[in-house]
Amino acid sequence: MNLRWHRMSDEVFATLAAGGGGADAVRRLAAVERSKHLLLLRGVVESARTAGHPDAGRAADAYDRLATLQDDAPEAVEYVLRYPAVGAWLRTTLLDLDLYHDRDPARARPGHLAAVTAAAAIRARVPFSIDVPASGGSLSLPSLGVALVPDGTATVRSAGRGAEISVRDVRVAIPSDHTRDAPGWRGVRRLTVSANGRTLDLVVDDVDPYRMPADVADRLPEGELRSWRPALEEAWGILTAHHPTTAEEIEEAHRVLTPLRRPADRQVSGTASETFGTIGLSGSSDGLTLAATLAHEVQHAKLGALLDLVRLIEPDDGRRFYAPWREDPRPADGLLQGAYAYLGVSGFWRRQRIREQGDRALLAHSEFARWRAGARRAVDTLMASGLLTPAGKHFAATMRRVLAAWQAEQVSPAAAATAREENERHLARWRQANANVQA
8 A cells, every 4th residue: 555745736726725726636636635534544553453453363354355355356445445434533533542551442443454455345245254243233344325223243245246244133135236235234325416417426325334534314215315406416517617627626525415304493514534535415495506615615625635735734733713613712733723614615606696586695795795705804813813824824825816806896785784794793792702812
């Protein structure tokens, strides 16, 4: 499992800083995340050995067998190693192993590497057998699904067209089409939409315990999952028709959709640096809002991966700042993430406003006016904070140039007034709740 050096050219860096990048930039960032997974993978094996974890030998054996499998079935191994939930498990396990003797030893699960190897073998459809620890009444095979089995040592056998998991006298057959449910098996499903010659194909992971560090929803009933399709189809149609660069970034960056619990008052979404490739959504009945949400979250995905390669922010010094999109004071790194996301949101509404009519046109113009002002304010705060590295100063200056140019673009008086009132109300509310923090 070989690593490669990663360098970001000035041209690609500048394009990303301006809010874009396209498919090529996202592929470069995905390659960085792939290398991160390999480093974490080796780190888990070595840390388990150093800590004296009882599953250290199992992890080392699974690693060796995965490396051997890579020679015969590289695509299957690559797919599983890049799978976002694998990245989250690797990070969590490495942190738990670092504190192994100070915490409950059961928290660290390096033996789960055997499940990663088993998933790759099943994807490769090669004859294979490996023992995997099962706990909590289930065994998760990353990218495939989860088997409902009792705790203990499970034997996973792959036989080409299918696979089987057995724990003592319990046997669960994994169908050759692993996305289908079967007795004792819950497969990861897919949600695929096409528009304007482009296809967005998402794995819907609502079973893997490491699928996202967020308030994830339980498994969606089939009917509820189908109800997501109309909004996603509309959103993908909007993006491919009017925002082609954003669409190709989403197509490259977002491969897994994880349903989130929806609060009573709003839709929620999210991404996380340890699960690059996953977008969390609580569902939406409105394709236009969902399109803006996808444009928002792909910015977070790009910046999170870039920060694994280039340091833009100095270590947190304890100061907190006003963010026009949050009710709580934010550290500098959180402010940068939000500013970059709302640079993308502003760009989305800037383009979309000329496509809309009536109430939707007013919405688009006011959203553009509100978030171009909010993002610029946040960038100005960052540039005055003294917490940007030299690369971060260059990044923020490029963002500011884009946003400054947008401030001069005309919106309707009604949209300008709506945006101004929203911003003023938010700031007043924030100041009342955070009287001890300077906005």
